[in-house]
Amino acid sequence: MFPLLEVLKSLAQLSLAQLSLAQLFTATVIIVLSPILTDRIAAVRSILFSNYQDYFFPQLTMIIEESDGFSQNQLYAAARTYVGVLFSVSRKPRHFKCRRAIKGEKLVFDFVGEDFYQKKDIAREDSIIANFEGIKLEWKSRAKINEHNGETVSKYFELSFDKRHEKKVLEYYIPHLLARAEEIRKEERVPRLYSRGGSGLGEWLSINFEHPTTFEKLAMDPTLKRMLKDDLDRFVKRKDWYKKVGRAWKRGYLIYGPPGTGKSTLIAAMANFLKFDIYDVDISSINSDLDLRKILLSTSNGSIMVMEDIDCARLEKGGQQNKASSAKFTLSGLLNVIDGLWSNCGDERIIVFTTNHKDKLDPALFRRGRMDVHVHMSYCTIDGFKLLATNYLKIEDDHQLYRQIEVLLANVEVTPAEIAEELLNSSGSSDDVVLARLVEFFEQKLHVKAKAAELKERLKSADIDVDAEGLVKFLKQKKLENAKEKEVEQLLNSGDTDIDAEGFVKFIKQKKIEDAKAAEAK
Numbered sequence: 001m002f003p004l005l006e007v008l009k010s011l012a013q014l015s016l017a018q019l020s021l022a023q024l025f026t027a028t029v030i031i032v033l034s035p036i037l038t039d040r041i042a043a044v045r046s047i048l049f050s051n052y053q054d055y056f057f058p059q060l061t062m063i064i065e066e067s068d069g070f071s072q073n074q075l076y077a078a079a080r081t082y083v084g085v086l087f088s089v090s091r092k093p094r095h096f097k098c099r100r101a102i103k104g105e106k107l108v109f110d111f112v113g114e115d116f117y118q119k120k121d122i123a124r125e126d127s128i129i130a131n132f133e134g135i136k137l138e139w140k141s142r143a144k145i146n147e148h149n150g151e152t153v154s155k156y157f158e159l160s161f162d163k164r165h166e167k168k169v170l171e172y173y174i175p176h177l178l179a180r181a182e183e184i185r186k187e188e189r190v191p192r193l194y195s196r197g198g199s200g201l202g203e204w205l206s207i208n209f210e211h212p213t214t215f216e217k218l219a220m221d222p223t224l225k226r227m228l229k230d231d232l233d234r235f236v237k238r239k240d241w242y243k244k245v246g247r248a249w250k251r252g253y254l255i256y257g258p259p260g261t262g263k264s265t266l267i268a269a270m271a272n273f274l275k276f277d278i279y280d281v282d283i284s285s286i287n288s289d290l291d292l293r294k295i296l297l298s299t300s301n302g303s304i305m306v307m308e309d310i311d312c313a314r315l316e317k318g319g320q321q322n323k324a325s326s327a328k329f330t331l332s333g334l335l336n337v338i339d340g341l342w343s344n345c346g347d348e349r350i351i352v353f354t355t356n357h358k359d360k361l362d363p364a365l366f367r368r369g370r371m372d373v374h375v376h377m378s379y380c381t382i383d384g385f386k387l388l389a390t391n392y393l394k395i396e397d398d399h400q401l402y403r404q405i406e407v408l409l410a411n412v413e414v415t416p417a418e419i420a421e422e423l424l425n426s427s428g429s430s431d432d433v434v435l436a437r438l439v440e441f442f443e444q445k446l447h448v449k450a451k452a453a454e455l456k457e458r459l460k461s462a463d464i465d466v467d468a469e470g471l472v473k474f475l476k477q478k479k480l481e482n483a484k485e486k487e488v489e490q491l492l493n494s495g496d497t498d499i500d501a502e503g504f505v506k507f508i509k510q511k512k513i514e515d516a517k518a519a520e521a522k
């Protein structure tokens with residue numbers, strides 16, 4: 001160890017009162033005359049300075065925890081955004097994390113928290129200084145570590161500043177931080193897509209949500225699209241209005257329509273439009289009302305909580321009357337999150353439900369004020385088709401086949417997903433060829449539709465030319481097969497079966513061959 005450094009360190013540990021003039025003089029001379037030691041001397045100077053500071057101006061330290069064990073601390077989330085940006089604009093501290101997203105161009109700088117040092121076994125020492133109207137504020141990222149397994153228990157920030165500035169920090173700096181973090185989120189940030197992972201219910205894994213879909217690229221009824229954009233725009237601008245009328249600042253959307261009509265694509269467009277994070281909630285993994293509340297509380301403001309295929313939720317009976325309902329996942333628990341007491345937690349929240357079968361949903365979900373906006377994603381119309389043709393083929397003007405396509409689309413049900421798939425597979429061909437192929441595709445669909453309608457009509461009419469006996473036989477056979485399958489399943493589940501494993505494997509093999517043959521025959 002360098003002896004000069006030792007001298008300086010011991011000097012630094014003395015309080016000012018204990019330092020004689022001679023000692024101070026010696027220290028000053030060493031500092032001035034030792035340019036090679038600049039870095040180390042700077043460290044010692046800062047220790048001396050902080051001792052002096054503490055003596056005359058005691059510091060206050062504010063703890064900002066990530067969570068209170070129940071819900072996410074919005075101030076922590078804002079601080080993380082804010083401090084991250086401090087790095088990109090200030091001189092970097094000695095340790096910081098630097099990364100680049102898979103598709104991102106910008107470098108991202110992250111504060112190195114104590115848990116990082118703990119895990120890597122490096123000495124902890126980093127912090128960053130912010131300046132606010134002449135006030136020096138020191139940010140430190142910390143973590144509580146489990147002594148036994150070295151895992152991070154929780155994270156928090158320490159914000160230290162001169163006690164004299166307490167009022168100003170609380171009244172001006174903290175609101176400034178919140179507003180700044182909000183600005184950063186809206187202007188610069190790429191939305192993130194969260195999905196539940198990890199051990200706890202509230203634990204989310206996330207990635208940058210770099211989905212290319214915007215409203216401009218979305219094939220849907222133009223009037224509905226405009227209405228939706230205006231609605232979202234109004235929603236984010238009406239913070240004061242919601243407060244004034246005493247309503248929670250949230251909005252619910254029910255998006256319904258057949259598979260492939262763009263329900264998920266619309267959600268992506270909404271997130272990109274608002275620059276909101278998406279929390280993708282797998283409805284089948286929710287087992288109780290309590291689960292749902294925990295999930296809700298672990299999401300942040302300015303986000304979209306998505307529950308796809310809401311008709312598949314395994315909602316149990318038991319509503320307001322049942323006091324123990326929080327142990328089950330019930331309709332009333334779901335409604336409570338949409339417009340009950342629990343819907344009031346957080347601000348600027350959007351909840352989206354999607355379904356392919358609106359008719360299967362409980363009417364209670366539609367009661368006025370519950371799902372504010374119902375969006376029907378329909379089969380492709382000519383407007384949607386033209387937009388897809390512009391997206392994929394860059395056709396901007398009218399095309400001679402559009403009139404024919406319009407008539408066809410009015411008579412067949414084709415999803416935008418099907419058209420997108422066809423367009424994707426036709427890359428490299430001329431526009432005329434691609435559109436002609438699509439006309440063929442629609443005509444084929446029209447033909448199948450006409451055949452099915454004809455068959456239905458003939459079945460209804462008296463003069464059916466159907467081998468009724470054969471049909472009955474076929475149906476009986478099918479019924480028998482289904483019943484047998486069920487029986488086998490029951491037997492296998494019951495546990496008291498004496499399974500002949502070899503025979504079973506033979507049976508499955510045989511079944512596989514039969515299925516393959518049947519598929520081939522088709």
Ligand SMILES: Nc1ncnc2c1ncn2[C@@H]1O[C@H](COP(=O)(O)OP(=O)(O)OP(=O)(O)O)[C@@H](O)[C@H]1O
Binds near residue numbers: 264416
């Ligand atoms: N309205 C649309 N506009 C543009 N592209 C679309 C649209 N609908 C579907 N697509 C294309 O089809 C793909 C599948 O669509 P998407 O997953 O959004 O449909 P969905 O209605 O959510 O289907 P599902 O009910 O099966 O989840 C998208 O990735 C997109 O490329």
